[in-house]
Amino acid sequence: MTFRDQVAYLARRNVAFFVTVVAYAVVVSVMLSAGWLFPDVLVTTGIFFILVMSLDLVYGYAGLLSLGHIGFFAVGAYGVAILANQFGLSWGVGTVLSLLLDTGIGVLLGYAFMRLKGSYFMLGTLAFGLVVQALIRVWFSVTGGDAGLGNIPRPFIFGAEFKSNLQFGTLVWITAAILFWLSMNITRSRVGRALRAIRSDEISAASSGVNVARLKVNVFALSAAYASLSGSLFASYNNAVHPESFSLGALLDLLMMLFFGGEGTIWGGLIGATIMRILPDVIGPFHAAKLLFSGIVFVLIIFLFPQGLAGTITSLLAKYRRSPASVRPPDGQLPTALSQIPAPSGAILLKVTDLCRSFGGLRAVDAVSFEVKPGHVKSLIGPNGAGKTTVLNLMSGVLTTDSGEILLDGHALRGRRSDQISRLGMQRTFQHERLFTQLTVIENVMIGCERGADGSLSELLLCTIGAGSTLEQEMKARHEAMRCLALIGLAKHADDLVSNLPHGQRKLVELARAIAAGPRLLLLDETAAGLNDAEKIHFKNLVGRFCAHGMAVVLIEHDTDFVMELSDEIVVMNFGQKIADGRPAEISRDEAVLAAYLGS
Amino acid sequence: MRTDQILQVILTGLSQGGIYALIGLGFSLVSMSTRVLNLAQGAYAVWGGFLFIAMVSALGLPPLAALGLAIIATALLGIVTERLVHIRSKPWRPISLDVAVLSTLALSVVFEGAAFLVWGPDPQRGPAIQSGVFRLFGAVVVWQSVWMFGAMIVLSVALHLFLRHTWMGQAMRACAQNTLAAHLLGINVRRVGLVTFGIAAMLGATAGMLVSPVTWIDYQIGGYFMLQGVLAFLLGGEEEVAGPVVGGLLLGIVENVLLLFPGGGLLKQVIPMILLIAVLLWRPQGLLAKRAA
């Protein structure tokens, strides 16, 4: 794509954003010149825009509702203030040091809280925010306690002084613009996609190769850095810091900015911050009711307006948005990954030996053993509760194995995380569909193609500056994903939201996502369930094609006709144990199998 | 350190811990029955306290009568919270936890704002149920704190009996353990939720009223109360009644013990929060829980 094409594409893709920014600029200029708006508002809006972006990164994208970001904000602000007052350090140095401190805390808290489920994560982050505020109040020798601190220098960077409000405001907006550009790079990249996948469904994100824990921690730390910068600017602008600015009330303001603007959009923060800054002036005479009013507005936003303004505008302008699919139509070729499936080093691809797993006193899987050869289809059948899905969960790392061995081409799988197993060449679908419902069809498949994101810091940083996942690379990934979709037969639905597709097609999307990485072993858990006859024939043909390219398949199905036609071998389970293992013809005559299904 | 100092600290700790336990009990009830983190729990204490003070000073009611009336009035706040949180929930479509918690946060601000409008920014002090002090082995004991501790004991026992020996109590336990089963047993899960929130609000209100003569109440103190309640709940663990009680008393004693050390006031503010983070990290199921996290 030429540079001109790229710009044109980006413009059409982000129609809602550009329209809003232009409208914003116009409205603000008019209000400024008419005297309805004071320049002061613009500066603080910029500062809070940065803070809202920090929260949007973790909540809007990764789904982590951190109630403690005011704490990071406070560390950034007080850091600069204290270092200036106690050690006479300049704003620049103070900011950098606070940034490092905040990022470090972000990493620590990230690791500490990652395991916590929803409510407890919120509690933990809330506690952090309050610890910071309490520390500020109580350590008055250093922080000035309730009186606060003053004498905060203005920035003096590389010889440029930003002393006047106008100059400072310019600095704020330049910083905001840069940080915004960085955020957009992340969210439009594979890391952004991985984050949204995490928010949608962590387990299947991990199965698709995303290193969930590491990515969460890194994003959390990055957002702490943003908040820190915002705090340092805040302190310098006001030339003072007071504990009041970092209280629960401030948390509420921040949440309102986020939700008013629209979480998950990044640029929504611009609108949210502006509105919240103007609101006090609007309420003015009713100042006493401000708190009550804020609370009521917040309630209304949560229930009536969850998309926020940015989200609403995007929906309204959706039909003008240019679909990326039209950029490069599928070329009828096989996905690269599929044609490059490596052959195993021996005759056996998968060897499961004496696999055991209990839940409390119940032996769900009891010494199950079987083998799978490359390019073969092995089915796992048995009555409800036989342990079939548990076996798949053990193989793919979703559950931990009590004892036994699983070897994939000689690699021991036991003890490894799902994303590690996924990278070793195993992919799966889930019995109860686990698609990334908040992503489009093609985005779901792209995550499969990319083998997720390994979540490392280097990857994050590269994506941030737009190098790790450039437009060209994105297009290439899309192209591969389109090839998968074309193979499966869903190419025309590429940009549809998954939730809008009927059941049968959603199952196929899960299949497309699973094969996109070209796995050596594919686990299919009731993927054909609920498909009509025509869809099942199509599914059968697809499986045949995959096997022809060297993929081995282990599948669980209840439609026995289907299983008999499709499989090379069948394993029958009952009460956690393997009761038969052989070719379809043998199985259909096996007494034990008949008894298990029909009752003796 | 002299014995009477230690005794003083423990006794004060027990009475303050009683207050934390009451708030924690309310928090625990709601959290276990509905899985919702009720961040408005502290606001109930604030409103209970203010209503109590208003009824005694403005309406001239005797303290015990005012206590009763204010408790009932505050139950309404609990009901409002439940209604809002579950406004769109159906048996086949449970509420999103994020949204539920955020709405309780929003509500806590609404309650705070309303309190500010009605009573202004100044802290107020309530009348004691029984004023005066007495001496116990050299330590000074305020009568009010006996009431605080006593109320907590009485209410916890009553709650425990209620949960085990009444139909509604058993229904609440059922909803907490398995909502699907509760529906199939013919339990009206929404109504149980209302009762749960109502009781939680009443417990919070009682805490606020009892503590009002000792700690000045202002519109903002709700957040602090809520956190102490949460901490009591988390420390004690997922045992409906015993958990918050043990957690609250422990918290009260620890806070007051810290006061004995130099810089105690400083530590007292910060240590509880750090304790909270520590508990979340190492034993999120709480000290008393039987099962592993």
Added chain:
Amino acid sequence: MLSIQSVSASYEVGVPVLKSVSIELGANEVIAVLGANGAGKSTLLRVISGLLPCTSGRITLDGVDITKLSPDRRVQLGVVQVPEGRQMLSGMTVKENILLGGYVRRRDGAGLATTMEEVYQLFPILKERDQQLAGSLSGGQQQMVAIARALMAKPRVVLCDEPSFGVAPLVVREIFAVLGSLRKQGIPILLVEQNAKKALELSDRGVLLRNGEVVFSGSADELARSDAVNSAYLGKAVVGS
């Protein structure tokens, strides 16, 4: 008694799980609902109990339209389910679990006490273990508690969801014996089961579901002899063998 008329349901918009299902359950009747996994059997029971709304169709109990009633109202009217997987209140004792089964009759203390005695006679092992936590019981014992709970409500219709799931074969026999005695008492049962043979032995009639639709309906004998059931579970390869 219980009339399910052209009921359709879906979990998400546009994805029907039940398609115009009609079943008539008369008094004193036991109907087996059979079908492979994903056929919609459990969904049907959920809809009848009010845990999932119908997108179309009607459900009536003795002529009274219960289609829009809340789950607890339906239990009050006598539509009681023995749920899939038992759904024990694990942290509560056996006795507490069983007693809660009578929640809808809680004002009738004496009546409840009598019913409890009857239930303990049916399941003496539960009386032995009445102070044990329900979560620590075996699958079969939990199933007994689940049935006991349902009986405490003095049901007019019992909906039974896969009672043999995860239960050892010997205990399955016992449980089906209990269901048999319910049948003798004249309580109509809608029995969802994967174990077709056992279910058909107990039932008067049977219904076969596939992909959310009724594909075969008739007397239990007809169903047991037909190819339809065998092929639904084991495929055409087995039929005739």
